[in-house]
Amino acid sequence: MNYAIRRFQIFRFVTNFCTHSLLLYFFRLANTKLRLRLPAFTRNFYFITSLVFITWMLFLDANDFLSQFRLWQEVKGLEAKKEYYQEKIEVVKKERTELMSNKQLLEKFAREKYLMKKQKEEVFVVVEEGKEKEVTEE
Numbered sequence: 001m002n003y004a005i006r007r008f009q010i011f012r013f014v015t016n017f018c019t020h021s022l023l024l025y026f027f028r029l030a031n032t033k034l035r036l037r038l039p040a041f042t043r044n045f046y047f048i049t050s051l052v053f054i055t056w057m058l059f060l061d062a063n064d065f066l067s068q069f070r071l072w073q074e075v076k077g078l079e080a081k082k083e084y085y086q087e088k089i090e091v092v093k094k095e096r097t098e099l100m101s102n103k104q105l106l107e108k109f110a111r112e113k114y115l116m117k118k119q120k121e122e123v124f125v126v127v128e129e130g131k132e133k134e135v136t137e138e
Contacts, residue, residue, distance in 0.1 A: 111123070
């Protein structure tokens with residue numbers, strides 16, 4: 001049987017059971033003062049069914065209000081990360097085209113990032129506090 005149909009049947013059974021139980025409870029209070037204080041529309045079958053349905057959808061369902069709010073926050077966070085990474089991709093693409101078009105920049109990049117050197121050359125790494133590695137050649 002289809003999951004959605006089965007879930008609807010269970011929901012219909014629960015709402016019918018709850019509403020009939022509540023109606024019987026209200027009818028038992030017919031001679032009490034409590035029933036006199038309740039407005040007439042609260043004893044309506046459709047009102048009680050709607051109240052149970054709204055309560056179910058807001059608090060008890062798998063896609064309740066709290067879950068939807070958490071998912072919405074997660075989506076907003078992921079969209080912000082997406083924008084950040086797209087900007088980074090653009091910067092990297094720009095740097096890549098600059099490096100591939102200029103041999104001097106490519107050589108400088110290779111020396112600084114990968115500590116590459118020419119033959120008969122020594123490379124000294126000077127590290128200052130609070131800064132990244134800098135390469136000095138001699």
